[in-house]
Amino acid sequence: MATIYIDNKAYTVKDGRNLLEVCLQLGINLPYFCWHPSLGSVGACRQCAIKVFKDEDDKKGRIMMSCMEPVRDNVRISVDDSEAAAFREHVIGWLMTNHPHDCAVCDEGGSCHLQDMTVMTGHSYRDYRFTKRTYRNQDLGPFLNHEMNRCIQCYRCVRFYKDYAGGKDLDVFAAHNHVYFGRQQPGRLENEFSGNLAEVCPTGVFTDKTLKSHYTRKWDMTYAPSVCQGCSLGCNTVAGERYGSIRQITSRYNGEVNGYFLCDRGRYGYEFVNSPQRIHQPAIRPHHNGTPSSDWIVAQAADKLRNGKAIGIGSPRASLESNFALRQLVGADHFYIGMSDMEHDHTALALKILRDGPVRTPSLHEVEKADMVLILGEDLTNTAPMLALAVRQAVRQEPMQDAIQTVHIAEWQDAAVREAMQDKKGPLFILHTFPTKLDELAARTQRGAPDNLARIAFAVSHALGAEIPAVNGLNDEERELVKEIVQALEAAERPLVISGYGSGNDAYMKAAANITWALHKKGKQPMLSLTVPECNSLGLEMLGGHRLDSALDVLRHGDADTLVILENDLYRRADKHIVDEMFRLAKEVIVVDHLYNPTAERATLILPAGTFAEADGTIVNNEGRAQRYYQVYVPKDQVQESWRWFLQIAEKAGIPRLNGLQNLDDIVWAMTVAVPALESIQELAPAADFRMAGQKIPREPHRYSGRTAMLANENVSEPKPPEDVDTPLSFTMEGFRGEPPAPLIPFFWSPGWNSVQSVNKFQSEIGGALHGGDPGKRLLEAHVNGRIPFFTEAPEPFVPMPGHVHLMPIYHIFGSDELSMHTSGIAGGAPEPFVIYLNPEDLHQWGASPGTWVNFEVDDHPYTMAVEANNWLPRGIAALNAGIRGAEVVDMPQCIRFSNVRTETI
Amino acid sequence: MQQAVNYWWIIGGVLFVLLNTAAGLIWLERRMLALWQDRYGPNRAGPFGLFIVLADTIKLFFKEDWIPPFADKIVFVFAPAVVVASVLMSFAVIPFGPNVLVADFNIGLLFFLAMSSIGVYSVVLGGWASNNKYSLLGAMRGASQMISYEVFMGLALMGVVLLSGTFNLREIVEAQRGMWYIIPQFLGFVIFLIAGVAETHRLPFDIPEAESELVAGFHAEYSGMKFGMFFIGEYLGITLVSSMIVTLYFGGWLGPAFLPGVVWFILKTFVFISLFILLRASMPRPRYDQLMEYGWKVLFPLSLLNLLATAAIILILK
Amino acid sequence: MFSLIRSMWLVFLHMFHKRETYQYPEEKAPLPARWRGRIALTRDPDGGERCVGCYLCAAACPVDCISLQAAEAPDGRRYPSFFRINFSRCIFCGFCEEACPTYAIQLLPDFEMAEYNRQNLVYEKEDLTINSQGKYPGYNYYKVAGMTISGKDKGEAAKEEPPVDIKSLLP
Structure with a gap:
């Protein structure tokens, strides 16, 4: 704890924060743009200026950016100082020289941080009488509207999109006072968290396009606290209604769950409420x-x-x-x-593991703090998107702590920390049949048949001391991987293992449970996160x-x-x-x-x-x-x-x-x-x-x-x-x-x-819990002092069955969820139904070429689908897009038999 | 005293004329106010807008006769009746003409004072029974205002009594054959006039009602014909005070013989009614404490002085 | 005391002054141009709707009697897909006109809109829109705002530079 003096009044505040956070937490209105509680400080906007005084006798002081100054004991600052206030007003005035006069047609109006800050600084009259800079806009797809004229160059968008969410296709272009935030070419933003730009952007450059289609100002909506129905994570949302239809979903801050952000499925997947397919009458x-x-x-x-x-x-x-x-x-x-039986088996298993096992399942907030992550058979971006975002933050933990230790800077010094970290990443291991978006962060990835990958995980748990029989028959490469993972797990303080329903193979979850339980037995504090299929599974x-x-x-x-x-x-x-x-x-x-x-x-x-x-x-x-x-x-x-x-x-x-x-x-x-x-x-x-x-x-x-x-x-x-x-x-x-x-x-x-x-x-602390604690009650707590019910049976190595293929699901953030598909933007990003993916060699063996129809049988019932090649699939395994509207085969995993292959192209 | 006309005719006639006057005053007041405010006032319904009286009466009769559920029901109904009754009773002693009066009391003046004191009850009871803070405030203001001003009113009148040597109103009028008492009793007249305005809680002394601060004061909860009673009571009050002024200071029915006495009386009364309306048109409402201060610190000594001086002069002249 | 009598006298003298009353139905009162009466939606000099559906009038309305829905036309112009004023609630305070950033909503010197049926006091956009610029001739919001609409590209509004060439590094 430190004592600081703000305008000659003493406050006792927590160490390690910056002065801006402290001021905001104390309820002092201090304007800011580039700082964001989740993104940290870069000191780019020069808006949060305060006076810092050397000591009690210093009457002159220096103007400093409060977001860049750490809390020091006995520091004397002034927020109300007339020079600092004038400085802040001028900064806004300069930003406003190029800000267009279009609040009336701007979707941000009424919920605009720039408007608020302009009023807060007292900049009430535009002195600037000359020309304004203009930009051409881009079409950023169905979710976001782009209006670059309004930009105030705070860099929050790229900092969120690139640095926080790992997006690749939004960046800053051009130079000096012409900087441009957009894509290299107009087109749909690829990142699954792009919708957050609408909330991150302090003004109306990025606005919610679905809201625009039935635009309503913030003050005109009827709101209720809601919970996202898009996946099993239960992110908190605010749903707004006007004239009998839902107009907008925004993130409802919950320090334990989703924090400030939402994925695009959650943000935009609300339009089923307004769908013409709604049942209105009995x-x-x-x-x-x-x-x-x-x-x-x-x-x-x-x-x-x-x-x-x-x-x-x-x-x-x-x-x-x-x-x-x-x-x-x-x-x-x-x-x-x-x-479905698979969903039921997986959910029941997850419940059993969480209820009977000794290891705690973390909240998303705790996931962000993990310093080692092992993902088993799960493409998180598609099955539990916000968990993937949390893992992205977790991967930064280890190198960030290193940087903080070696360079002695605070965690919120975002630019400096990233500079010190360079490309270093914390340990992340992904075992999944298909490539995932998190692979780019992974120390090692391994692909193969789900059963084989699960065997590796079982071997890891055995190596960690789980009371299970040894897994034999791993090749050298796999043994090397096992060793590497075991080392990383043992080195980590807060290791996290994630598994779930994403591959349709429950051996992954059992292995994940074994690994964390073995770590727990060793006295570690592991975390185990399991995804389940739906919001209330x-x-x-x-x-x-x-x-x-x-x-x-x-x-x-x-x-x-x-x-x-x-x-x-x-x-x-x-x-x-x-x-x-x-x-x-x-x-x-x-x-x-x-x-x-x-x-x-x-x-x-x-x-x-x-x-x-x-x-x-x-x-x-x-x-x-x-x-x-x-x-x-x-x-x-x-x-x-x-x-x-x-x-x-x-x-x-x-x-x-x-x-x-x-x-x-x-x-x-x-x-x-x-x-x-x-x-x-x-x-x-x-x-x-x-x-x-x-x-x-x-x-x-x-x-x-x-x-x-x-x-x-x-x-x-x-x-x-x-x-x-x-x-x-x-x-x-x-x-x-x-x-x-x-x-x-x-x-x-x-x-x-x-x-x-x-x-x-x-918030009781900036970026912390809401007053009175974050909402929600955990119903499951780890069963710590019991006998650990290890899963002893590792799956057999996968061997293709002659004449059959094994079906596994592929999940998609846009498409696999039933309800969100009623949003046209989400449906537009969904994959094709009626497509079955096969290893090219299998395809050749079956005599089918990509893009042709194949007939196959499930329990002697005939189905027809188009076939496509997928190089990642091992021989003997086929995959289907799961949960797509109109799909007729949904029970996965199961074995299917090809009856005859037609060679006609579609 | 001669018995020229049947008493019942007089009583009936007086009641008829008075109630119609009170109703007519609705029209008169609105027309006069309009005159002084450069408007026309009611001029659409009937000739000169006279039917506004009819329309107003019909409206009052047909309004919902609402008694608030929180009110003290019996008192609530009783209060508006008191005001009308007490004022009407006062008229019994007023000599409208040499032979036109209901009761030739030898204590007529005291009777008038007694009746006007009873009028306080209607304000107090009405405000109390309404069970509403504004009403109660209005009632309390009304009570203190009316009781205070009653004192100076009575004292002011004593000068007239001293001069005429009687409480009988008819005899007081007769005593003015030589000279109207307005001349020897000018101060008394002024005090009586002011006290009369306060007694009838007319503007500028409408502090018990004071719609801008107390909504409508003691009759805030009243509607329909019960409100109408207060309304009529107020206009009757104006008429009564005007009649008293005429009787006491302006020679009552006395006047040149080309018109009968009753007509003179009515004409003079009308002038003072108009004065009441002019007061309303031109005076701002004083603050409550100003009103009381004015009463006790100015009018009270003045009225005593008036009484003393009158008595002294009479003593000297004897 | 004298001042009281004097003011009574002055008021009394008004009896002989000229009447200010207009005998209304027979004799119409002259209404000033800025008289706050019937509300109308005006048009741009080029005939387009001025209202951009910004909701500020609705927010400013103390009796909440304005409701609308904003929409965007294919040419980029915003417009209200419906615009409703419940004149049975309207108090003609003119806050909506003051709030309007585009001079679209204007109060006109017309008050003769009484109805026997209250429902008829609900005015829709068709009832409100007039074919006039009202009190502010020549004003065109899109000539000031930087949004692109058909016929006005970026940089073509008043006091705007041509769009930035983001590929250029020249100062």
Whole structure:
């Protein structure tokens, strides 16, 4: 701790920070541009000038950049000093000489850091009367809009894009006062985190293009704290709505999870909420005349449940509450986990490893601090993008600590640290069949068949002392690799092993568990991060239920004839012939979902469910962190939360298991009583009766406009605003104006800070936790003092089966997720469906040439796909793009048999 | 005293004329105010806009007769009746003409003072029963203002009593045949006029209502005909004070014989009603403490002085 | 005391002054050009919509009676895809006009817009747009702002340099 004097007032602050951070943390408004809590300081913008005094008697002082000055004990500085203030105002004035007069048509306006800082410095009049510099813009693809005229040359964009996120295709060009931030050629930005530029850019050079297509100012949106549904990481988001459609997703700071950033799937994958394929009204087949009322349809559904033998199929993309409500509706014995067998096996294994093993799974924040990373069978950029971003930071850890030790500079001295580090990278090892974007950072990569790679990992764990049989038959190169990895693991203080579902091979996860457990046994502090397929896979697994394939058996035996399917497209969970058979056998199919999909097509009764934006719920991420997302707006028509439909049906059908439950708090309570493992969900967020100063927390900013006109075309008399019985948030702009508790922050705003930078005001330490702790509750903690249940069976070396190929999945950040594919920009980046990849030699052996159709059989059912060559695939292994819309073969890994090969080209 | 006209006719006639006057004052006040503000005032409904009275009355009658749920119901209804009743009672002793008066009391003046004291109750009770902070504030202001000014009013009148030697209003008028009391009692007249304005809480002394600070003061919660009663009560009050001024200082019905006495009385009264309206048109409202200070520090000594001087002169002249 | 009597006298004298009243329906009051009445959306000198859908009017509106949706035309111009003013709520304060950075929204000297049906007081863009530049003839926002629109490339707006040639290293 150090004592510093700001404007002659003493403060006690933490050592090791810079003065800008300290000032902001103390609530002093000091303008800045180039500094970013995650990117560090470079002192480029000259905006955060303060006066530093030599000692108490020094009246003159020197102007210095606060972001470049470390905290020293007894340092005397002045923020209010008139010279420093004038300096800051002039800097803004100079920046403004070339800044265009187009705030009115700029998407950043109203949430613009430059606007805020201009007001803050008091630069209120433009003296400059001469010409302004102009630039030509580039088309940067479907996600970002480019308007270079507005640039103030703070370099944040390239520092984020290149240095932080590892992008290659955005850089700074030209010289002197002509510097240009863009691509070498116009074109889609390749990095998966490009969307963050919209938040990182302090002004309107990079803005959200999807927002532009239905543009709404920040003050005009209804917000709610939300959680991304795109992958298993559960990044926190803020979802904004206007006129009944979701307009924008921005990052909701969570120091433990996503920090300041989001991946493009998470940021842009929201458009399914506004999709024309949304189900808005309940429907029944054969068709009923007119729109059925919700009472009537609930009665119909209750009848069907009462008459039939019903089973329920849950969903890993539905909330815990909805899954639980379905489980109670049909009874725990009739509840099936709506995941494919591979997903189920992997998730169950992940849960077992995390719950029974002695090693802790890290949050993304902890991942960033790891000093050695081993990735097993996972292309993180595509399966858990933000984890890949965290690994990028982790790889910097070791050389950065070296640099800090040797050159004696602080970690936040970004430019200096990078200069000192040069190209040095920390140890990162990747064992994966395909190249990944992280390979460029890796000390060693190894490719091959998943089983063979997993054997290497098992060998590593054996070498580290895991109680498993030795893995024999590795070649010299592999043994060398094992030795290298073992050395790196043993040298590291905080080693991290990452594995997951990405190769469809659970041996990777077992090996990863073995490695970390062995390290733990040695007294190390390893971390183990496992990815799971979907946003609530782990939560659903904790809730428990039967395998999906056993549902088919039950239907075949006639023990059930009514299916209740919750927010799930079964065609994504099993091969087409299996799902087709299930629907053939089921007499009644009740589907509760928000999008019209092939499963909804087979439904006899459809109930419109709310998406993440129209429902409250809790999901559990891959870390076992339960997080609550809140309804953003009240949907039109008869859309409501899935769990609410089930509660209504249960009431009608007289099912006592859900008796008397009405709202979110009730069902959460019932769930925690029924499933003790979920108990701490009760403490996740304040209950619905929580009030601050007697008021609810408004979802709308206090400057929300158009209340008396937005619905006036329908009726000039304004309707009563909707009430929220489930949460302490209100759907209006009325309510408590101060800072809400962290789980309930609908949007970040603070007086004078309209941009996302206002998050500074909500943190107990800049870049640290939000006030009162980051939201979310970890449900899984390591089981430290038990017997370590090592996985003893390493897989056999992979041998191609004659006449068959082994199918493995390839995941894509754009394409493998069901919901985000409704965003046109994401669909545009998705790979082709109906393509099967093979080793060129296999291709030759099968007599197929790239680009031709092949027929093959799965369980004697014929499928047709185009075939393409892929050099990375070992012989005997084929790969499919996983999760692509319209794909018919989804069950991977499995063995398929080629029947005949047509040579016609497509 | 001669019994020229049937009492019942007089009572009926007085009531009829008074209530219509009060209603007509709605129109008159708005027209006069408009005159002094370079406007026309109500001029659309009927000839000279006279039907505005009708329209206003209909409006008042048809408004929802709302009693706030938090009010003290009985008192809330009772209060507006008090004001009208007490003012109307006062008129009983006023001699409109040589033979046109309801009750020829020998303590007529005291009766008037008594009745105007009762008027305070309506303000206090109305404000209290409304159960509203603004109403209560208004009522408290009204009570202290009216009680204070009552004192000087009574003292000012004593000069007239000394001169005429009677409390009987008819006899006071008769006593002015030689000279209207405005001349010997000018100071008394001024004090009475000011006190009269304060008694009727008219502008500039409308401090109990003071819409710019107390919303509408003691009758903030009133609407419909109950508000109408306060409204009428106020106009009746103006008429009453004007009549008293005429009776006490301007020779009542006395006047050249080409017009009957009643007409003279009405004409003179009308002049003072107009003066009330002119006051409203031209005076700003004083602060509450200024009002009280003015009353107790200026008017009170003055009225005592007036009384002393009058008594002394009478003593000397005897 | 004298001043009171004097002011009473002066007020009394007003009885003989000329009346200021306009006998409205028969006799129209002359409205100054800057009178704040009916709100209209004006046009550029070239006939294009001036409104760029920046939402500032809506934000400035104290009764929140303006709602709109911004959109972008293929030629790069921004425009409101709908623009609605609920005149049953409007208080004609003119804040929207003050907030408007493009002189698009203007209050006109016209107040005769009473309706028997309140619903008819909801004006849509078609009802609001007029074929005039209103009080600010000659102003064209895009001639000042640096965005590209069809017919005006980068560097062609007022006080703009031609676009930077980023391949050049010359000072």
